[in-house]
Amino acid sequence: MxxxxxxxxxxxxxxxxxxxxxxxxxxxxxxxxxxxxxxxxxxxxxxxxxxxxxxxxxxxxxxxxxxxxxxxxxxxxxxxxxxxxxxxxxxxxxxxxxxxxxxxxxxxxxxxxxxxxxxxxxxxxxxxxxxxxxxxxxxxxxxxxxxxxxxxxxxxxxxxxxxxxxxxxxxxxxxxxxxxxxxxxxxxxxxxxxxxxxxxxxANAPLSLKAAKIAFQELTRREGVPDLARVKVAEDACYASADYAEGRDAKREKREAVFVGR
Missing domain, CATH: 3.90.226.10 (2-enoyl-CoA Hydratase; Chain A, domain 1)
Structure with a gap:
């Protein structure tokens, strides 16, 4: 250090x-x-x-x-x-x-x-x-x-x-x-x-941020071809998450979502 x-x-x-x-x-x-x-x-x-x-x-x-x-x-x-x-x-x-x-x-x-x-x-x-x-x-x-x-x-x-x-x-x-x-x-x-x-x-959903970062990283990859499987894993993790349910609930209930990264 x-x-x-x-x-x-x-x-x-x-x-x-x-x-x-x-x-x-x-x-x-x-x-x-x-x-x-x-x-x-x-x-x-x-x-x-x-x-x-x-x-x-x-x-x-x-x-x-x-x-x-x-x-x-x-x-x-x-x-x-x-x-x-x-x-x-x-x-x-x-x-x-x-x-x-x-x-x-x-x-x-x-x-x-x-x-x-x-x-x-x-x-x-x-x-x-x-x-x-x-x-x-x-x-x-x-x-x-x-x-x-x-x-x-x-x-x-x-x-x-x-x-x-x-x-x-x-x-x-x-x-x-x-x-x-x-x-x-x-x-x-x-x-x-x-x-x-x-x-x-x-305040945004951590898994959504992660999926976006991974997508940008693969989009700008200079060596080899984009790893689309890595992108899909990150996307699927969002769909399967409690945060996705929380986002829908918050939208329906007209309140701010509280995301926990799961």
């Missing part, structure tokens, strides 16, 4: 906060290695229904990898392969999570920080958000597996522009690119919007 990540759970919502504001929440090796276990807690705890990704401080969501380590920990192809494996484990955990993920973005959101945001289901941004992929300005490759994440959100033409230019995007550009679902005027407004969205998601 690391002191540079905060993990809190309240009312069915887990909030994972990158807490390295001195480095603009850049992710170091210790943080990369701690993240999979935290994401596993989200996946395995039935009391957690939603995950929020956030960054501490006023200036950044996450500025990507902590490049101050690169001279020692990512200095050659072999070291880079080990480092990339840590990142890949985090990406796999996020991309296979069967619960909704919200990214609460403010300030700088760059490189690997942008990848965190891209793997969320919903991204809300404060007005000061600046997003970019600076790899070409650092002499780094932007790997195929990372480019795929960009293409899936903004499309191939805009992904080419973002990766090749390495410039930053802000304001209404984030809406037009499909990166931000909403732009909020400041951090307090962002916090309120994220809390409201998380509350709404947590």
């Amino acid at each position: 690391t002191s540079l990540i905060r993990f809190e759970v309240a009312d069915g919502v887990a909030t994972l906060t990158l807490d390295n504001p001195r480095r603009l929440n850049a992710v170091n090796a210790e943080m990369w290695q701690a993240l999979p276990a935290l994401l596993a807690r989200v996946a395995e705890d039935p009391a957690i229904r939603v995950l929020v990704l956030a960054g501490a401080g006023e200036r950044a969501f996450c500025t990507g990898n902590d490049i101050s380590e690169f001279d020692t920990i990512r200095a050659d192809p072999q070291a880079a392969a080990r480092y990339n494996a840590w990142q890949r484990a985090v990406a796999t955990a996020l991309q296979t999570l069967e619960k909704p993920v919200i990214a609460a973005i403010h300030g700088y959101c760059l490189g690997a920080g942008f990848e965190f945001a891209l793997m969320a289901d919903v991204r809300l941004c404060a007005a000061d958000t600046r997003i970019g992929i600076p790899a070409v300005r650092l002499g780094l490759p932007y790997r195929l597996e990372d480019i795929v994440k960009v293409v899936d959100v903004v499309g191939l033409a805009r992904a080419r522009e973002m990766v090749l230019l390495g410039r930053q995007y802000a304001g209404e550009e984030l809406i037009s690119l499909g990166i931000a679902g909403r732009l909020l005027p400041d951090m307090p407004a962002l916090g309120m919007a994220v809390a409201g969205l998380a509350r709404d998601l947590a």
Whole structure:
């Protein structure tokens, strides 16, 4: 575990906060290695229904990898392969999570920080958000597996522009690119919007959310063909659930449904 990540759970919502504001929440090796276990807690705890990704401080969501380590920990192809494996484990955990993920973005959101945001289901941004992929300005490759994440959100033409230019995007550009679902005027407004969205998601039927997440995961699968059997199992679990009966009863009785995930 690391002191540079905060993990809190309240009312069915887990909030994972990158807490390295001195480095603009850049992710170091210790943080990369701690993240999979935290994401596993989200996946395995039935009391957690939603995950929020956030960054501490006023200036950044996450500025990507902590490049101050690169001279020692990512200095050659072999070291880079080990480092990339840590990142890949985090990406796999996020991309296979069967619960909704919200990214609460403010300030700088760059490189690997942008990848965190891209793997969320919903991204809300404060007005000061600046997003970019600076790899070409650092002499780094932007790997195929990372480019795929960009293409899936903004499309191939805009992904080419973002990766090749390495410039930053802000304001209404984030809406037009499909990166931000909403732009909020400041951090307090962002916090309120994220809390409201998380509350709404947590009130929905967990098995229905899981079925939807699995369907989206299979729809966007890049290796092999979509696993339609996996999708059907998740769908059938909804039809057979007590929550489905509760949803019908609540509709008939004109009240809010109370879902328990069974």
